[in-house]
Amino acid sequence: MPDPTADPTAGHEPELLTITEAADVLRAPVATLRYWRHLGTGPTSFRLGRRVLYRRADLRTWIDAQADRAPSR
Template identity: 80%
Template sequence: MTDQTPGLDHTAEPPAELLTITEAAQLLRAPVATLRYWRHLGTGPHSFRLGRRVLYRADDLRSWIDAQHGQTAPGSGSSR
């Protein structure tokens, strides 16, 4: 008999809507160090700790990206 709770896999990856800092960095096409720096400054997308892991909700990342897109000054971005 084992001491672990049945059905709980402690080595499993987080659900798809939760991204690790590495996955968030890939999505944002930014170095992991940049996300760590933003986290230190309190800027960047909302993140939280779950145990030892720093996680990002996919919805929070999309909202942050949309907010950054809205802050672009007219004429400073690429023309479409």
């Protein structure tokens, strides 16, 4: 029987990603994410204190939207 006091997110991917972690997921330079953030064209991000964070689900949604916009070959 699972331990009810155990952290339910233990062993899973984190929900919130730093800009460096998001860049790794997207395989893009951090500078590119900063530029997209400046233009307002990249994945949804937000500030928590001084940190810029991305929700993993928002990255996936943005990736899917980019794939849908790409011309099919």
